[in-house]
Amino acid sequence: MTSTAESLAPSAEASAAREAESHSSGAAAGKASGLSSSLFGYAWRFSAAQQATMLALTLCTFPIAYLSLELPKLIIDDAIRGDNFPRVIGGFELEQDQYLLALALVFLGLHVFSNAIKYIINLMRSTTGERLLRRLRFFLSEHRLRAGESEDNRFGQGELVQIIAAELRPIGVFLGDVFTGPVLHGGSLIVYLVFIFVQDPFLGAFAIIIFPIQAVLIPMLQQRVVRLTGERIINTRELAEEVSETVAALPTLRAYGLTRWRLARLTGRLHSNFEIRRRILVRKFLIKFVSNVLNHVTPFAFYAIGGWFVISGELQVGALVAVIAAYRDLAQPWRELLRYYQEHSDFSARYRNVIERFELHMPEPMRPPGAAAAHDQFGGEAGPDLLSRGFELPRPSGPGRAAERDALRPGPGARVRISGADDPARSAAIAALAGLSRDASGADARLAGASARSLSHAERTRLLPVVDRRPVFFAAPLRHNLALGLLRPAAAETGARQREVLEARATGNFATAPDRDWLDPSLLGEPDTAALDNRLLSIAERLGADRAIFELGLSARPTPETAPTLTSRLEEMRGALAGSGDETSEDLSSLIEFWDIAALNPHAPLVENLLFAAAQSERATPRSLAEDKIIRRTLRGTRAETVLLDIGAEIADATAELVAAVGPDAALLKAFDLYPPGEAELLRQAAAQYRERGRTPLDARKRLIGVAFGFTPARHRLDVLSPEREAVILSARGLFKAIDRTGGFSRFDAATGASTLSVRDLLLNGRLKLDRREQWGRVTEVLIQLCRRFDTEGEVLRLGLDVELPRMGGALTQDQKLRLALTRAIILRPAALMLDSVAGEARREDAALRDALAEVLEGGVLIYSSASPSQQMRPFAPASELELPIGDPPPAPAPKPGKTPPAAEEPAQDAPEPSPSGAGLADKVRRAAADMAGAGWSRAEALIRRWRLSSRAETPPSDDAPADPPNERER
């Protein structure tokens, strides 16, 4: 392991190297990545070989195209109408019919051959286009990921998504065609024209004479139409405005008898609207007329003049037919060429736009393969050890004051409080200290001689991490989310031959080994994942994050491999939990609906109520269970099936209306879990089909039953489950008695360590009551105690680390996310942990968390920001804590000299009896607070405190009342 101190030392060489590196990966990308400023340049750079091959193949098609024009002529003039048979060709003597057949076969062969070549070209140009597109998308994404923080706000998320996903797509298609397109279409055009000229120069001249006329006349007419369309849009807008003004002013119009005046104006508008429309129509159909006529002028010439040539014997019939065929074929390449021209100008502009938007035009040295990850390397000396080589915090800059170097030198284990009432200013100060801000005024911390700004991203995150109120969690196992710093690219070995890897290399993507675990515990010097888990869990426990992990573990499904003790001691644990009528179990029954074979559990979905079992696959959904063969076969023809269909149909009717009211795409429906909202209409139709009482199609039945299966009475609260229906479902449980023997299901009454229910299901033998969710924490508490008693807590926690978090951390609460994020920062052994408005206030909970952090930092410095005034913080902060105030020192409530500063945590009994007027004030404040019903309590609280302070200090409160004490701000 190289010494981090060495890499942190301010040696010119090292920082120059770092500079170069950050440059190569940062904003200054471009040439090497192939983003030349023109579309042609880009395409050629990365697909020269393919483009050249396609060009060569395209050139091959031209002689074939010429031959395939020539052949019909030969067939008509020579084989059908010719004489001098038999002919000798290649040593064979052919009669007329044989000659005809031979030519026809050659004709067929030519077309097969030319289409085969086209097939190859099409495939090549599409894959080439896709590869070029993929490279471009990857490059832009990578560029975005690697750009410095200063770039973060340059793009809105939506804009980037739009550029990468949508705007680039047609460019990809075009890129494959960029060279081949014009050559193919232009070449074909020339081949057809040459052919016509060869048959007769006079006809050839006619064929091309129309092009210039078309090219000039039609755009001219088109332009008029475009202009008129513009006028029409304006006119329509004015019309709309006039109508809405009329509607708004109806009473006034009636009052003044202005109806006729208004109608007359409206008539005028409607007339000009009609007039514009009429002029558009005239031109539109004129264009159609002219272009149709022009298109037939040439065939007219071919028929008239060409026919005359045939009559006079100057031209063969076959040649004339071939010329007409060639002319008909001429139209397509001509259209394609025009389209190419339009697309080229469109996409070039779009491409240039992207390049400029991303500022990608600067040259950069070639990036070696795999270097994408080089500067992300973790490892090195532990943060707390580095502190002894010097740690300096500048005094933060404030209004009218620059940052001062060397203001503070906190030693190992020190605590620093950035205090100030201004939230953004405190955040800015933290960002500056951590070297994250653009501000280069020297406001960053200096660790072992290196300034925070000069550290690489990875070093900064490891040594000087910042935790703010919005920690990010990814859709990945919790363990990975907690060890983000240890996720290091497992690049594919060179020589790996998988298709995926090869394609990635071919398009400048990052070639990773699929299915490789990126977690590398050795970066922390841990031998394996188990050791890493221990470390994670011990930190999490100190920080109070273990509860969240435990709760996740409760939802995991244990196996004898992942949780041997738990699965083997399950019976004992359940027995202990059930207890016999002690206080705990009584308490639990108000929070848990236990499984009872004779009763419906309203807190579980109908499918589980019906089967009295849960599906083993975590992927099983009510819908997929409705398609399950065994379930369908068992249900077929039973009363339970009818009941389920009835329920499904009623739910469909009741909810389809709700979904339709907001539209199936409404974001509001994210929480709608009965079925995908997009299927509401289909479901309603299925319900209608079912009601018609004919034979309901199988698909409709599955749909309805799927919805009924997902229905959870206590959650969905639709009036669809009458006592009769409930009884039918309960009696149908008998049908599924052996469902667990078919595999794929675990019965609730036979749950053993071998079944695949979640830990919570296994231990509780019931479901948490949905309406008691705010008290679920008490159940967790009981389960933690239970697992401790049976020595299985560690297993559940480990299961929790395995759990795949949903996007954005799913159901984790804000507090849980924060504690997990703190664990994530601490595990990397930082030199200083910086908290941005996290756990910073004068509250017991915050103080406890700070103490816990100071402990797990193992000598690292704790830097936190606080809005609480210093005197309030006093009881919550150790005396040795350093303070870095931001801005002007907060105005103290000016106690009289000699008096002890009025402490905020003053015990209630010390407060003087409120005077009559004081009581009135307190009442008023309380009344105002009551009106606020939830908001601004802190303001009310501050008022009460102020009143107490001022009445103690015996200063007239009106003196300082107008001033806004810092703790009174809306937080």
Add this chain to the structure above:
Amino acid sequence: MSLTVEVEALRSVPLFNTAPLKTLQLLAFLSDIVTFRPGEALCRQGDDGDCAYVILAGSAEVWVHTPAGATRVSTLGPHQVVGEIAVICDVPRTAEVRASGEVRALRIGKDLMMQLLRDAPEMSLEIMRTLARRLQDTTAALSAATAEA
């Protein structure tokens, strides 16, 4: 549909009464019914606000914990909304709300609430009005209080 009680409750809350009936039905459907026993907390001061409640039945007391001790500041009854500002403004709960009897409430999750506001600008306006009114009330109470004392 058995959502009538919930929808009626939502309709009588000023924050929601501008929303169309169907939206309210959907809101009621997508929210959970929660129950509290006497003494159980709907929310605790200092906790993160991840939901708002509309009380359907029962009553709850609002307590503010100050360094000087806990003070009961008001009592909430049916059709009153609890904790919506903490959800919208992303601030910790500023008071504790405890059930004084059996309480049944509609629990509107944070995501749902925010989505609703995004979809219905008139609701955002109502929130603004509420906040402005409360600020005005507080200011008025403050100046009255300082004048009196």
